[in-house]
Amino acid sequence: MLLGELAVRFGLELRGEPELRITRVATLAQAEPGALSFLANPRYRRALAATRASAVVLAPADLESCPAAALVTDNPYLAYARIAAHLHPPPAVEPGVHPSAIVSPGARVAPSAAIGALALIEEEVEIGERVVVGPACILGRGARVGADSRLVGRVHLYPGIEIGARCLLHAGAVVGSDGFGFAPDRGRWVKVPQLGSVRVGDDVEIGANTTIDRGAIDDTVIEDGVKLDNQIQVGHNVVIGAHTAIAGCTGISGSTVLGQRCMIGGMVGFAGHLTIADDVVVTGCSLVSHSIHAAGSYSSGMPTVPTRAWRRMVAHLRKFGEKGKEQH
Amino acid sequence: MLLGELAVRFGLELRGEPELRITRVATLAQAEPGALSFLANPRYRRALAATRASAVVLAPADLESCPAAALVTDNPYLAYARIAAHLHPPPAVEPGVHPSAIVSPGARVAPSAAIGALALIEEEVEIGERVVVGPACILGRGARVGADSRLVGRVHLYPGIEIGARCLLHAGAVVGSDGFGFAPDRGRWVKVPQLGSVRVGDDVEIGANTTIDRGAIDDTVIEDGVKLDNQIQVGHNVVIGAHTAIAGCTGISGSTVLGQRCMIGGMVGFAGHLTIADDVVVTGCSLVSHSIHAAGSYSSGMPTVPTRAWRRMVAHLRKFGEKGKEQH
């Protein structure tokens, strides 16, 4: 692509030669001529002056320090994302069913869909147009996958699960496992049947080895545009509001309802039966043990210090755990 | 089922018309006529008055507020669990080996067992009566699965693993991976062979993508009736006592021994080589770094507050990490 074409196509202000040829994207530090780079995180500002990139996507404030051509925008990361997708489209997928895949006669697979090697499509499954079901995926009886979604491989949909359109599910993701429900009976546990399903909206991404439990009676719900990183655990009857993004290793206990457009850090733990407002930010390694009723940023992750100092801090705090010492 | 039949079968006190027909279970909020609901968690008490359920399982104290017929018991959740299992039995499984499954000639598979598509049963495996091995499961050489157990799909048993009767293992569970054992050798790590196995008792449930390491020399042991949620990590030579339940994302380091009937919250971390008494409760996101010798409830999960307040709390605590400030 020519730089001028990119500027026009993505509505960016061009500073430099429109005939400049761009063949790929690269980081500021690793770029060679022919590459387009970007500056979105101020941490990398010092790399700008030394970059060998042919052009850089950046904000107006950084234009002055840029030694190369530039595409200027208020949201360089977004512009970069769109250009990178344009320059590096995913490999085309040929429709059809791999001979080693097992497709039950009662499944309905759109002719434009691609079913990979060693995949298993059980009865009554419905697979929409241009869906890619990667190798070794298992789609349980009656599962449905909307148009243009992609299950990369080894994705496991339990029976009856619904996945919307344009979703991306990564390897090892499990959707529809039983929720963790047991009734106590004189020192033993009796399983509570998990009878609900999981409904995943459109444009949802689910990371590798993430698990989403089916509802106990009603469904677990992942609304449109939700982005889940790897190794997240979503309990039964959780609802995740539209366009909420959650980083890796976070766990959400049963029946908790997250609002829309929340941003949840990694390794956050949510207790069950909570309500979290829209536009809540929770920083990494926090424990959300109570409902949050107002938008804003919340934290409880304790930052590391040298271990010896930490021991003193713990010893100090412990004094206040002793009875009769609540008053300091 | 008629309501009176349920009352008789499950030993519940009936309030209302015994001829009332019940076809399914539902939550208080979503129930339609014909549905049976239950009230076990006081959070949902306000939904009772408005429910359209035909009948509700509840405790005597809630009977007065119930607008429908009722089945009365001191443990409504347990009664609900049993009724739900009765009204919604799991789909019947046909015995036999799917043509795409690979069963080694030296494996012993009970005639009443069902082996799913693309499953692999290696040599010397023993599979008991009515066991269900779901699609794409791998049972390594010499693994054994007791009667009536179910491996939902994509479950991976390493060689020699023993699973008891009536167990349920969810997708992606791994039992028998190597423990994390390395000996330091001048700045490098030398692998310590992991020669033990894993013994899982009867009536154990293992959640999706949970991993259980084999022992270093002796075995890792999961006793009868243990319930493990999703994405739990169990290190080598851990022993989990009978009827202990552990919520998702918890990790247990090597050689730690948990007692019986413990209830462990989500995302709890256990250090290694600890002993935890029977009937211990650990709330979510706690770090158990020392042995616990007495039954009771233990915690160290810090609840979130607004990020700005949190920063002040951390700054306060940090002062006590500085040397010479141990005395307050």
Place this chain on the structure above:
Amino acid sequence: MLLGELAVRFGLELRGEPELRITRVATLAQAEPGALSFLANPRYRRALAATRASAVVLAPADLESCPAAALVTDNPYLAYARIAAHLHPPPAVEPGVHPSAIVSPGARVAPSAAIGALALIEEEVEIGERVVVGPACILGRGARVGADSRLVGRVHLYPGIEIGARCLLHAGAVVGSDGFGFAPDRGRWVKVPQLGSVRVGDDVEIGANTTIDRGAIDDTVIEDGVKLDNQIQVGHNVVIGAHTAIAGCTGISGSTVLGQRCMIGGMVGFAGHLTIADDVVVTGCSLVSHSIHAAGSYSSGMPTVPTRAWRRMVAHLRKFGEKGKEQH
């Protein structure tokens, strides 16, 4: 083996009868005659006096309390590791491709390699000498695996991933899933293409259900000799320095660089874009939210106390979160 042969082969000081026959290893507590045991962790010192082992590997200081023959060394755990590997070699693997495996015509598989049942080897994959690809592994287009590496089973390498020599990858490990990169666009998320790869060095171990994301533009890098336990999440563009060992359930956010020979406990969370020095120790359940510039031990995991005491501790700390109370 005779005890004297072990002493000579592994350079250990022998105390006792060189003709003593050793057939296996065992723990001090479980050993029967014929077994070799070891004492490395002082916690198990009291088991030494009562052991029935024929011989024990131990440090000079423990020699006096040993009731059996002994092999004496300053690093008994290392010596044990080597002897155990010698006495209990892994089962031999027969080279060849299982008839149910799918190997693309353009893949290059060394004749001495073994490809297991139901494995999928895509185009342009390169598999080195004596590599074992276990059952149901998926090697995406162009992935490469160096000599003597072993993928136990159900390992998923995305396209283009490079694995070095003598690596061991456990069941459910995923290498090369997309990093978690999204650009905000008026309340929605636009995916940032993840175009880099993952390069894994030699002698690396990757635990069960561990996930390693591909780089956004440049590669994610796992250097030689790194040991990763189960259920670890490694974000895009992370670099893990040589011979660093990380315990289970730890998560490392994108672009963080860990030094060499670090020892990271379980369930540690690393924020993104950090730099961690060589020889850093982080104890379990800590949050590393800032770069660490000096070797040493760091902590922030709060140990459990009885829940009632914990509530008082939290209440105390919370007072310092209120405005105007920063000054104590």
